[in-house]
Amino acid sequence: MRIILDPDPRTAEEIFSKASYRDLTDNHDVIVCRGDDREAFYTRHLPDCEILLGQADMGPERLAMASKLKAIINVETNFLPNIDYETCFQRGIHVLAPSGVFALPVxxxxxxxxxxxxxxxxxxxxxxxxxxxxYGLSGNQDAELLTGSDFGFVGFGDLGRALFALLPGFRPNSVKVFDPWLPDAHLERMGVTPASLDAVLEQSRFVFVVASITTENQHLLNAGNLSRMQAGASLILLSRAAVVDFDAVAKLVGSGRIRFATDVFPEEPVAANDPVRTLPNTLFSPHRAGALESALQEIGKRVIEDIGQIAKGLPPVSCRRAERETVRRMRSKPIDKT
Structure with missing residues (x-):
């Protein structure tokens, strides 16, 4: 198949092992964008392109040039608002993202x-x-066990399910999930208890925030509902900072009401003088939870798997597909490696 490879801001070396890259280039006609003059590059190569690996803008004009296009695979792993999704749906062009690669590491x-x-x-x-x-008991005055505890999830996509799979060894007393995009019966079949957001916050000792950011859930966790959390409970933010009102969290954490851990922040890198750095009862990670070489190179493996499926006239199975009903509501920021 004729493939355009334009992974910027990622690199081919990041997302493909040497073996995977050989597999890709030995079995397909791969044209690599070097980043010099993208407009001229796409004007020249889109008419023969069948697979686009990257997250370049694909509006109506570019899609009109790409008459043979079968799939756009965003190797950044987010669905971005830079694609004419409706045209893709109408033409049967798959829009894919191997987003699940980061679920287990995170x-x-x-x-x-x-x-x-x-x-x-x-x-x-x-x-x-x-x-x-x-030493001893005096060093554990505020400690508690995870075993037998009550857990809550805000969101239950790939990341939520991967985390839930790690919990059985802790014999949870309960696992409650708030996810308005999933039906209650579906959640029950997965072994969790569907619940309202208030119930998750009120009844959980450990609340994992694993929801993608959408048009509806910015600052979903705000001062009003976060105040419902139990005294000393833990809030662990793993997905997107915009889901949480950081000012509200800072007040609750600063007062000693809750504990807080996060891998993401509203602005990254965090300013050296940002007051968040001095908050007590916190654990910070500088957006590194998923950034493992093994996870990044899993992107290449899944991409190659789905290219093989498409080449055989079969549906992709290893990457997540953009859905007409939800993709325009996604609001993830593009990655910034500067």
Whole structure:
């Protein structure tokens, strides 16, 4: 198949192992965009392109040039608002993203964060290095077990399901999920209890925020509903910062009401003088939970799998497909590696 490879801001070396890249180039006609004059590049190569690997703008004019196009695969792994999705749906062009590659790495980080908040691992390490440690019971006054606890999820996509799969060893007392895009019966079949957002916040000791950002859920977790959380409960933010009102979280955390861990922030990199850096009862990770070489190279593997499916006239199975009903409501930021 004729393939345009334009993964910017990622690189081919990041998302393909040497073996995967050989597989791609040995079995397909791959044209690599070097980033010099993209407009001229796309004008020249789109008419013969069958697969576009990248996240370039694909509005009506470019799609009109791409008469042979079968699929656009966003290797950044988000669905961005730079594609004429309706034309793609009408023409049967698959719009895909291998977003599931980050689910397990981020889930493991989320579980580690929950453990550290519950047992004070990170905070006691800091106290020890400062010579302020407390031994035995006196060092565990605010500690609690994950085992037998009540867990809540805000969102239950790939990331939520990957994290849920890690919990059985902790024998949860309950796992409640708020996800308005999934029917209750579907959630029940997956082994969780569907619940309102208020119920998740009120009845969980550990709340994992794993929802994608959409047109409807910016600052979904605000001062009003976050105040419903139990005293000393833990909020772990793993998906997108915009789902949470950071000012509201800062007030609750600063007062000692809840514990908070996050891998994402409203603005990245976080300013050196940002007050969030001095908050107590917190655990911070600089948006690194999914950034593993193994996860990035899984992008290439899944892309190649679905290219093979498309080449055989079969539906893609390894990447997530853009859905007509939801894709225009997604609001993920493009990645920025500057």
């Amino acid at each position: 889930a493991e980080m989320g579980l580690g964060m929950a453990l550290s908040l519950a047992r004070g691992i990170h905070s006691e390490h800091k106290r020890f290095t400062e010579g302020r440690e407390s």
